[in-house]
Amino acid sequence: xxxxxxxxxxxxxxxxxxxxxxxxxxxxxxxxxxxxxxxxxxxxxxxxxxxxxxxxxxxxxxxxxxxxxxxxxxxxxxxxxxxxxxxxxxxxxxxxxxxxxxxxxxxxxxxxxxxxxxxxxxxxxxxxxxxxxxxxxxxxx
Numbered sequence: 001x002x003x004x005x006x007x008x009x010x011x012x013x014x015x016x017x018x019x020x021x022x023x024x025x026x027x028x029x030x031x032x033x034x035x036x037x038x039x040x041x042x043x044x045x046x047x048x049x050x051x052x053x054x055x056x057x058x059x060x061x062x063x064x065x066x067x068x069x070x071x072x073x074x075x076x077x078x079x080x081x082x083x084x085x086x087x088x089x090x091x092x093x094x095x096x097x098x099x100x101x102x103x104x105x106x107x108x109x110x111x112x113x114x115x116x117x118x119x120x121x122x123x124x125x126x127x128x129x130x131x132x133x134x135x136x137x138x139x140x141x
Contacts, residue, residue: 005031012036012068021064024057028068029100036069037102042094053094058119058128059086061101066115066132069103073113078139081113085133092127099127111136 012028030037046057063083070081099119107114119128
């Protein structure tokens with residue numbers, strides 16, 4: 001199966017319509033055979049009360065990217081993906097700008113995928129390090 005980067009990015013962005021990803025303004029911007037990257041603006045809409053990027057918004061970005069990346073490895077006409085576990089280490093705070101999450105495959109099994117998601121800012125400084133496990137299920141229409 002050939003890989004078309006722009007097709008993957010377009011498909012991922014199309015999936016975001018009318019979802020939390022659209023609310024958070026998450027946009028997929030890069031893809032490869034073993035990774036997927038999205039960005040999210042950091043402003044008051046994703047702040048916690050002290051004016052910093054909310055850890056929950058960061059985790060939502062990480063899970064969105066990792067789950068979408070898992071979809072690259074399945075037959076979406078027969079299977080679907082569910083996030084089943086996520087962990088996050090928030091290492092640096094952020095008040096404004098953008099953050100970029102890149103999911104890279106750690107384990108690609110038949111039914112379980114494990115992803116490392118690095119969330120960095122526009123200066124490539126590590127904001128959060130996350131790990132996501134997804135499960136591949138038969139499509140239940």
